[in-house]
Amino acid sequence: MLNKGIIIAIALASLAAGYFVAQSSKPQAPVIDDSVIFVYPQTRSLANVSLTDMNGQNITPADFKGDWWVLYFGFTFCPDACPMALANMKQIKTRLPENTNIKFGLISVDPQRDTPERLKEYVTFFHPDFYAATSDAAAIDALTASVNVVYAISGDRSSDDYTVDHSNFMVLLNPAGKHAGIISSPHDPEKIATELRKLAAS
Amino acid sequence: MRSLLLILLISSVCIACERSAQENSNSNNSASAPVDNSAGSPNNNNSSDLAVVDEPLAEDELPSSGTIEVDNPWIRMVPSVSPNSAAYVSISNGTEESVTLTGISSQLADRIEIHNVEVDAAGTMSMFEIDSLEIEPDSTTVLEPSGAHIMIYGLKEPLTEGEMVTMMLSFDNQPPIPVNFSVK
Ligand SMILES: [Cu+2]
16 A cells, blocks of 8 residues: 555656756747837747838848848838837847847838838938838738738828827737837837847747 | 755755745846945035025926927938837927917928827827817926827838927917927
8 A cells, every 4th residue: 555655656756857857958949028029929920021121122021031120110201100110120230249149120101101212311320220111001001910900091191191000019020021029118218129139049 | 864855955946045035036036236325415514505496496486488488309210211209209298378289281291180198908009189288377298208209100201319499389379389309
């Protein structure tokens, strides 16, 4: 009777031991502070649309594969949120190693006014390595919907005075080209850079 | 056999301990560096001489400016292709009456408005014009990023980092105040 009990205890202990050994030998996923970067438990695919980048090249979201991307959805006529987000991206970028595989870009939700030339001048003002792209309204609608970004044009579209309300978070793509998480505002460049480095090193 | 299992169990538990200890120390790294307070601390040995100085001013002894004062006026630097920007400032009302900011004028741009910002549950930011902004007596209203701001449409010239631009702030019951905003 006593022997049986000991055997069961040993069996349980060895199970537990096996579990711990298995756990500790697994490669560890980095622990990301989800108040800084919210990493989705499951990645999501981006809408497969055609975009025009700031160099006039046609691209698709598949071209983002191979690097981590931090994308902001905004527009160049934006007075407040967008220049602030891009200034923050610059601050994040300067805190990353020079050979980093983390890239930054602006996707314009205002193709009516944001030409490739205009986008290029806008984003490279903040950092020479920054990238930008846009597309027609239908493609932008599909792309934003696939990354949970919301935008709405308000005001008279026939004048240059209209403005665009939009989400104020950054969208994170992983090197597989999937939507992997979001970076909510307010944006703290120091903290975001720290978490991005952890992610990119994993 | 039994002792082998025990060793396994003990060692694996230790691995687990070590891991959680590591995680703890990692999270501690993000805490701010300790601040050395000793340098600025007063020398308490001579306190009898300094006692009078240490006594705080009573609230009603603070001089009331009786005027409108501004602090930290700045305009957000935007790339030259962007015709729009926003400006921010803290406005303190040192008078005994409520004061209302009714408008901003400048040669800087085609149109300047007072705006407020709304953020919905999904994180979508939208801004809208407001006619005026009230500043209660003896209080400060802060115009700041992601909040109420001075909206600048149609910059006549691109901004230059570090330059100062003047805008006139108009109030309902106070003379207008020229304010120099720094571009940054
Ligand atoms: Cu505004």
